[in-house]
Each structure stands twice: as structure tokens, then as C-alpha cells.
Amino acid sequence: MNWETTLPIVFMGLMGLSMLLYVVLDGYDLGVGLLLHRATDDQKDTMIASIGPFWDANETWLVLGVGILLIAFPKAHGMVLGALYLPVALMLVGLILRGVAFDFRVKAQAVRKPLWNFAFFAGSGLAAAAQGWMLGRYITGLQEGWIFMVFAAAIALLLPAAYVLLGAGWLIMKTEGELQRHAVKWAKLAWVPVLIGMGLVSLATPVVSETVRGKWFSMPVFIALLPIPLLTLTALVGARAMLNSQRVLGKLCWLPFTLTVSVFVLGAIGLAYSLFPYVVMDRLTIWQAASATEALAVIAIGCAITVPTILGYTVFSYRVFWGKATALRYA
Amino acid sequence: MDALLLARMQFAANITFHILFPTISIALGWTLLFFRLRWLKTHDEAWLMAYRFWTKVFALTFALGVVSGITMSFQFGTNWPGYMERIGNIAGPLLGYEVLTAFFLEATFLGVMLFGHGRVSERAHLVATFLVAFGTTMSAFWILALNSWMHTPAGHGIRENGEFFVQSWAAVIFNPSFPYRLVHVLLASGLTVAFVLAGVSAWQLLKGKANASTPKALRTGLTVAAVLIPLQILAGDLHGLNTLQHQPQKVAAMEGIWETERGAPLLLFAVPDEATRSNHFEIGIPKLAALILKHDPEGEIRGLNEFKGAKGYEHPPVKPLFYGFRIMVGTGMLMLAFSWAGLWLYRRRAWVAQKLPRPLLWGLAGMSFSGWVATVSGWYVTEVGRQPFMVFGLLRVDELASAVPAPMIALTLALYVTLYLALLVAYVGVVKYMAEKPVEMHDAPKTEPVGSAA
Numbered sequence: 001m002n003w004e005t006t007l008p009i010v011f012m013g014l015m016g017l018s019m020l021l022y023v024v025l026d027g028y029d030l031g032v033g034l035l036l037h038r039a040t041d042d043q044k045d046t047m048i049a050s051i052g053p054f055w056d057a058n059e060t061w062l063v064l065g066v067g068i069l070l071i072a073f074p075k076a077h078g079m080v081l082g083a084l085y086l087p088v089a090l091m092l093v094g095l096i097l098r099g100v101a102f103d104f105r106v107k108a109q110a111v112r113k114p115l116w117n118f119a120f121f122a123g124s125g126l127a128a129a130a131q132g133w134m135l136g137r138y139i140t141g142l143q144e145g146w147i148f149m150v151f152a153a154a155i156a157l158l159l160p161a162a163y164v165l166l167g168a169g170w171l172i173m174k175t176e177g178e179l180q181r182h183a184v185k186w187a188k189l190a191w192v193p194v195l196i197g198m199g200l201v202s203l204a205t206p207v208v209s210e211t212v213r214g215k216w217f218s219m220p221v222f223i224a225l226l227p228i229p230l231l232t233l234t235a236l237v238g239a240r241a242m243l244n245s246q247r248v249l250g251k252l253c254w255l256p257f258t259l260t261v262s263v264f265v266l267g268a269i270g271l272a273y274s275l276f277p278y279v280v281m282d283r284l285t286i287w288q289a290a291s292a293t294e295a296l297a298v299i300a301i302g303c304a305i306t307v308p309t310i311l312g313y314t315v316f317s318y319r320v321f322w323g324k325a326t327a328l329r330y331a
Numbered sequence: 332m333d334a335l336l337l338a339r340m341q342f343a344a345n346i347t348f349h350i351l352f353p354t355i356s357i358a359l360g361w362t363l364l365f366f367r368l369r370w371l372k373t374h375d376e377a378w379l380m381a382y383r384f385w386t387k388v389f390a391l392t393f394a395l396g397v398v399s400g401i402t403m404s405f406q407f408g409t410n411w412p413g414y415m416e417r418i419g420n421i422a423g424p425l426l427g428y429e430v431l432t433a434f435f436l437e438a439t440f441l442g443v444m445l446f447g448h449g450r451v452s453e454r455a456h457l458v459a460t461f462l463v464a465f466g467t468t469m470s471a472f473w474i475l476a477l478n479s480w481m482h483t484p485a486g487h488g489i490r491e492n493g494e495f496f497v498q499s500w501a502a503v504i505f506n507p508s509f510p511y512r513l514v515h516v517l518l519a520s521g522l523t524v525a526f527v528l529a530g531v532s533a534w535q536l537l538k539g540k541a542n543a544s545t546p547k548a549l550r551t552g553l554t555v556a557a558v559l560i561p562l563q564i565l566a567g568d569l570h571g572l573n574t575l576q577h578q579p580q581k582v583a584a585m586e587g588i589w590e591t592e593r594g595a596p597l598l599l600f601a602v603p604d605e606a607t608r609s610n611h612f613e614i615g616i617p618k619l620a621a622l623i624l625k626h627d628p629e630g631e632i633r634g635l636n637e638f639k640g641a642k643g644y645e646h647p648p649v650k651p652l653f654y655g656f657r658i659m660v661g662t663g664m665l666m667l668a669f670s671w672a673g674l675w676l677y678r679r680r681a682w683v684a685q686k687l688p689r690p691l692l693w694g695l696a697g698m699s700f701s702g703w704v705a706t707v708s709g710w711y712v713t714e715v716g717r718q719p720f721m722v723f724g725l726l727r728v729d730e731l732a733s734a735v736p737a738p739m740i741a742l743t744l745a746l747y748v749t750l751y752l753a754l755l756v757a758y759v760g761v762v763k764y765m766a767e768k769p770v771e772m773h774d775a776p777k778t779e780p781v782g783s784a785a
Contacts, residue, residue, distance in 0.1 A: 053442030056397055060430070060438045063404045067430050070408045071423030074415040077408045082734050085409060089743040092402045093750060099398035100754060103391040108761045292496060295420040299427045306431040310439075317439050320450050328446050330386050 007300060008290040011072035012279065014303060018065035020268045023131075024166070024261055025058035031167020033098055033124025034160055035186055036117060043179045044117060048102065050174040050325035055102065057314060059095065072296055073289040076279040083142045084134050091130035097123030125160060132159030139201060139271065140208045141281030151204055158197030164190040166264070169239075169257030172248055174325045180253070184243055187256060191240050198232060198267065205274050209282055212274045225273070232266040235259045335729060337740040338410040344744065345402055347707060348751040352396030354706050357471055357517065358524035359389050360464030362551065367460055369547075371453070376772065381544035381551075384770045385528075388762060390445055395758060397438070402747070404430075410740075411721075413731030418495045418722060421487060421503055422477055429473035437466030468517070475516055479509035481722050482713070483577045489725070507577060511570040512713075518563040519709070521555060522666060523702025528552030529673065530699025531766045533692040536684055540767045546684040553677060556670035564663065568623065574713075575624055578723060580638045580645075581716030584652040586620050587613075590634040595620040600657075603649040608636065647718045651711060659709040662701050669698055700759070 029051045036044055070077045081088055097119045105116035136152030168187035172180055206213040216225060239259035242248050248256055277285045290296065363385055370378035407426070408415060415422065443451060443459040451459070486502025487495050497503055529552030535541045536549075575582045587603045587610050588595050597619030601610035618628040625632065638646040673691055680686040721728045 053446045056441055057435060057438040059397065059401065060434045063401055063434060064430050066404055067427055070415055071419065071427050074419045077415065078412040078734065081405065081409050082412065085735050085739055088405055088409065089746065092405060093746060095401060096398040096750060099394050103394045104757060104761060107387060107391055107765055109764055291423060292420050294496065295423055298424045298500070302428055302431050310435045313439050317442055320443055320447050330383055330445055
């Protein structure tokens, strides 16, 4: 192993980590946004207060993820974002609407608040659906054909459901009383689509790609990999079982969220195993797509120092706002 | 229209919308730190009120900067696929360091700064406020390093396949135009915020909506403006001399000088015509351009006709530079007049804001967003002045065609422009609305760290 071989792997890992952090962190934000229209006006304020201090940093993981794709794998960036040009634009419009609505809804005239609340909801929905579409297209190797489009459309509907499950889990953890009980109900609604979505994604990749099929369904690897799908299923079923228990309203309020996060993490591990060493399935490996080793080394040094620091102060920020959400007031 | 032109228009629309907000948030972050420190020192609630009100403006501005910035991070790749292929080894790390050292810092501590009071100590809150301001400034540092490098490339080599690579990072980052550009841009941010502070305060006075913080914000704005504008004129002059040295055709277009001449006049007005290669309706002050640019009334300035490429004349389009430059300088002169007159009158009226003459207040209110006009026009001058190159003298824009079909770019361009115009109207409208509303002070925190207060 030399640097030329190792650095692209390091950046693939870093990009995967950024994207996973983005999906989990902005996932709960977007999920809360998607639930907004189901809540009363007071509940809306509490829901947004629970994500207010975090959303901006959460979104930055997307910038880092796409940034690494651009910087470390420029050829893949062109191929992926060229093929996904329109959904990317729609996602950006969604993120813009959602992001500005955070501020406008409380700063503009009171009569405009419903409009900005709607922009918050619609922006969250548009961004989540566009991301689902892109995920669907990406894991099928960006292949053209109606069957792939149908699949992408299905994921475009199911990823928002996964975000809703995360968002509802977040609200169970961060709120109390009626809103918390509503959140349990919302989580139950989202659970079935999430189960279907996980199943679809898990089945699609081996069907589409012979490479992936070979990687999962050959003995004895299959046995060795079995814990990944089994754990995923256990976490999902566990989360659903917890939702029936009164204890999620009290001491165990953190459990549904944590279990949902672990579903995302396991899914990401499975996907990473399927993809590696491709950055675009069966078309472009990370080494074919990578930038010059010197450029990667320069960024790697920066990442080695800054990423742990970023993680450190992110933890600090979450600790500052630990516990149940309270109304947001500027100090 | 071809895909390249559409991709350029889309990028220009995005980056123009984006730059409006960082221009405010960079200097406003430091202003908030100043307000907070004044309050801690004086225990005068008016300073806290100023902090509260301007924090709201900051949060709104920051959100708009973030969302338009995320769009930018995608468009570097989608609109200029060739850009990263050719200069990715230079642009990649600089952009990467911006994300790693600036974006996360400001985004994370913004949450603590906005909502963390009562949860962290006063000291930790101050540190958070500082880190937000510092983050915005770091962001400017990295992005301007890359932008300056595109104007005055240095510290690089070029491989046979046309790919650029780095020979010295110090030379890449501290390229010849970087120090001038960084100072010019940071001062522009300071001036933009100074006029927003003064303008919004003037509006509050005019509408009878002034509160205890208004006179303080007005005085801060006018003082900062009065101090920064002469510095900006000096920095702009030095930046111009630097440009003359590295990009003489840009300066020739800014000044409307076609033939190389000695003792060129400073044109106050003219209509440059690239077809006849001359100016119509010239009004100028003899020898002044030579004096400014060469510090010698008989100095020689190279004219546009000297710059020829393989296909005839090769220099940036003259009209946008000529007019853009005059809009920037004209706005700067108005800033000088209003800030000095305003500060002088304010002092003569013993710092009683209500006694200020209404025409001055109307003028200041009208100048609220003058910083945007000066910044954008000046920035167009420098970027259009780089044409037809992406990296000056080395890489042409038309070598980097977009891979996306034209209709798709046209569609998304229309989408973005509509959204941006709506958001710009909403932003200005909401700042005006907030200015006319009383600042909520019901829960003023104590100056001591929370916990010992109660």
C-alpha cells in the first residue's frame, strides 16, 4: 500500500462519513419539517425550537460531502451531478426555502407566518424527495431506463418517510406532553414505509449489479455479512416495539431515535460494502476518479486536524442544548 | 443561447445573490461583538438592545448566505466541470479549507451565539460570538485567496495534459493581488454594514420608531463609515496600481483609454464604443488618470488597442468595466460625503439623534444598501475584467464548456432567479419591518454569568 492507493480510500471513508452524518443530522431536521403541517401553531414553534440551534451546522455536512466529491473525486462529481442535475436543483430550491423560512417565519409580519410555515414544510418535503430520487438513481449506478426511474420514484417517496421516522424520534426525545404523544403516533405511521424502503434498497443493488450480487451472495461471506441485515431488522422492529411502550414518553425517550439512527448507520455500512471500490457503481472506481496524490495529501492534513475539532465542538453544541427543547430567544 | 453562456449567467446570478449576504455578515459579526462588549463594560441597556436587534438582522442575513452558499458548492462542479479537472489541485484544497476551517465553525457557534445565553457562561457566549465573526472572516480569506489566484496566478506549474499543480502553497495563497483584494473586500464589508446601521437607524428616527439603541447604532455606523471610507479610497488606489501592473487591459477598459497615451485624462463621463474603438461624449479632467495611476501627470498608460490575440483584439468588454467602475467610485464619493457630513452634524447637535436634519436622515436611509451597489459593481469590474480568461492569461473560459444541456440550465436559471428576487424583496421588507417594531427586552439577562445571578 502506498499513498496513491491509500488516500482515495481515506477520502472515500471521509466522504461516506460526511454523507452519513448529513443524512442522519439533516434527516431529523427535514423530518421535523415534514411533520410541521400536522402540528398546532404552538407545537410548530416548539418543533422548530428543537432544531433551531443545529440545522445550519447539520447542513454543512452536505457541503463537506459534496466538497470532498468535488475535490477528491472530480471525475465522479461530473458524472454523478451531471446525471442528477435537475433533482440537485430541486433539492437546492427546497433547502433554500426551508433554510430561510427558519428566520422569516418569526421575523416577518405575523400574518405571513402561515406562508413561511408552509415554505418550511414544502421546502423540507422537496429536499427530502429530491434526495430520495438521487439515492435511488445513485445506487442503481445511474442507469437509464423506465424501471430505474420507477425505482428512483419509489425511493423519492420512501426516504422522506425515513426522515419522518428520524424526526419523530427526535421530537419524542426533545419534547414533552401532547406533542411528544403526537410524535409517537407519527413515528408509527412512518414505520411501515421505512421497512419497505429498506427492503427495496437492499434488494435493488444486488439485482442491478452482478458485482454486488457476487459480493453478498457467496459462501462463506454471506454468513459473515448476515449480522448487517439482521441487526438492521432487529433495530427497526425494536424501534416499533418501543413505540407501543409508555416508557418512550419518560426515561427511554432517546431509544426510538437511537435505534433509527442505527438503522441508517447499518444501511450506510451495507451500501459502502456494496459500492467499494466503486464511486459510481460498476463504472468508476475511487482510484480512477481520484485527484492527484499531492492535492489529496494537502487536504488530508487539514482534515486530520479539523475534522476531530469539528466533531468536538459539534458535541459541545449538542451538550449546550441538551435535554428538552425550550422556546428560542435571542440572548 | 449556448450552454456555456447560460452556465455563466446562472453562476453569475447565484454568486451575485450570494455575495450580498456575506458582505453584511462578515462585518456585522464583529459589530455584534462590539455591542456585546460595550454592554458588558457600561451596563447600559441600550447597547444590549442594539445587540438584540442587530442579532436578528444577522441571523436572517446569515441564513440567506448559507442557503445560497450551498447552491454555490454544487455549481462549482455542475457549471464548470472543466474547472476542477484543470485547476482542481489548486482550487480543491482552498475550497476544502474554507469548509473545514470556516463553515463548520461559524455554523456551529451561531447556534450557541443566538440561543445559548442562559445555557453557557457570559464568557463562553462571548467566545462563541467571536468564533462566528472569525469564521466569516476566515471564509473570506480562503475564497479570496482562490479568487485572487485566478487573477494573478503564482506558485503553480502546468503538466502536459493542461492540469495545473502546486509548486508552493505560500505563493499560491499569497499571490500578488491577494493582500490588496482581501483588504479591499473586508473594508467593503465594513462600509456596507456601517451604512446599513446608519440607514436603518435613520429610518427609525424618520418613522418615529427610534428606541434607546438607535442613537448608538447610528453613531457606530457613521463613525465606522467616516473612518473606513478614506482607508478604502487608499486601498482601492493601491489595488488599482496592483491591477495596472498585472492586468493592464482591465485598467485601460476601466478608464476608457484606447490608444496608449501620456497624461491621460480622468473621464468623468463617456460612452465607450468597441465598434469605432473610441469614446463619445467625453467629459474628463486632463492628466488626472495619469496622475492617479502613475503618480505622474505625464505618465504613460497602455491603451486597449495594444492588446491583441490570435483573433484580433483581446481585452475585456469595455462598457461594463467603464460604467461599473464609475458606479463604484461614485457610490464611494457619496459615502464619503454622507458619513463625514453626518458625523459632523451629529457632533454639532451634541449626539442628540432626534435633532438631526431630516434631509440628512432621508439621505442616510436611502444609502442603507449603498454598500451592496458599490461592492457588486466593483466586483463586476474585477471579474468581467478578467475575461476572456478564467485563470488570467493561462486558461480561457470557453475551454471549460458545461456538460449539461442548455434547456436544463435555462430552466433552473429561471427557477433560481425568480426565487432570489422574491427572497431579496422579502429580506429588505423584513429588515424594514423589524426596524419599525420595538425590541423585546422583557427577559434581559444579568451581566453576571447565569447561575450566580437569580
